[in-house]
Amino acid sequence: MEDDITNLVVVGVISWTTGFVLTRRMFPKRSFDFCNRVVSTIHATLAVILSSLSVQDWSCPACPLASKASPKQMQTLAVSLSYMMYDLVCGSFDKRFSLDNSIHHLVSIVGFGAVLAYGRCGSEVMAALWITEISSPFLHLRELLKELGYRDTDLNLVADILFAVVFTMGRMVCGPYLAYVTLSASNPFVIKAMAVSLQLVSAFWFYKIMRMVKYKLTKRTS
Numbered sequence: 390m391e392d393d394i395t396n397l398v399v400v401g402v403i404s405w406t407t408g409f410v411l412t413r414r415m416f417p418k419r420s421f422d423f424c425n426r427v428v429s430t431i432h433a434t435l436a437v438i439l440s441s442l443s444v445q446d447w448s449c450p451a452c453p454l455a456s457k458a459s460p461k462q463m464q465t466l467a468v469s470l471s472y473m474m475y476d477l478v479c480g481s482f483d484k485r486f487s488l489d490n491s492i493h494h495l496v497s498i499v500g501f502g503a504v505l506a507y508g509r510c511g512s513e514v515m516a517a518l519w520i521t522e523i524s525s526p527f528l529h530l531r532e533l534l535k536e537l538g539y540r541d542t543d544l545n546l547v548a549d550i551l552f553a554v555v556f557t558m559g560r561m562v563c564g565p566y567l568a569y570v571t572l573s574a575s576n577p578f579v580i581k582a583m584a585v586s587l588q589l590v591s592a593f594w595f596y597k598i599m600r601m602v603k604y605k606l607t608k609r610t611s
Contacts, residue, residue, distance in 0.1 A: 394467045394505055401471025405432070409479060421483050423536050425476070426529040432472040433525035439465040440519040443511070451516040451567055454574035458504060458511025466511075469518055470501040493590045497521075500583030510580050513571045517587065520559045520567060527552035546605060553602050560591035 405428060412424040443461045444450050458466070477494040480486065504514050531548040539545045564587075571584040 394463055397464060397467040398471045401468050402475050405472050405475035420536060422485055423533060425479055425483065426532055429476065430526050430529045432469070433522040436469050436518055436522040439468065440515045443515050445512060451513050451570055453512060454570060455510060455576050456512060458508050462511035462515055463505060463508070465518070466501050466505055466514060470498060470505070473497045473501065489590060489593060493587070496583055496586045496590065500580060503577060503579040503583070507577055510576050513567065513576070516567050517584070520563050521587065523559050524552055524556040527555055546609065549602065549605055553598050556598060557595065561595050564588055564591055
């Protein structure tokens with residue numbers, strides 16, 4: 390099983406990289422960031438689908454707590470781990486380097502790797518993956534629309550608001566509860582540290598998003 394997971398991670402990194410190269414060839418006039426966001430949108434959609442399919446009990450998506458990860462959960466984590474590794478390296482070549490995004494990726498890589506190594510906490514991490522990726526398509530959509538010429542339009546404003554609402558519900562409503570139950574359960578220290586770190590990054594991003602929404606609405610009304 391460990392060899393299968395390792396192979397899946399390696400194949401995943403190669404696949405995401407190949408997907409980016411193909412996207413660059415399909416859209417030669419688009420920016421580096423645009424092509425990377427297309428790949429990121431594919432991952433976010435895939436991550437939400439796979440994490441949803443791996444939920445063992447929908448009455449309590451994060452249950453059973455601190456339990457052995459199922460094969461499906463391990464495979465889903467391997468796919469997302471490979472993406473995080475690809476995106477961390479790919480982002481370092483972009484002119485728009487983001488320190489907070491790199492920290493988020495590093496925390497996720499360490500956390501996913503720890504879960505794969507321990508073979509535990511699958512339910513909690515699947516819930517965390519779902520919460521963190523559910524807003525990502527809206528995040529990338531708002532940036533893609535800008536490059537496609539829809540900056541400062543009603544469509545772009547709708548994308549901004551949808552992203553802000555989904556992010557807030559996922560990371561600032563469900564996120565703190567998930568962090569609490571992860572800390573309360575008998576999980577390894579590195580998993581608990583990941584839960585706290587991700588919540589802190591989410592809180593920082595929430596602050597930035599609220600400033601963005603305030604600026605957009607003020608600009609529109611004035």
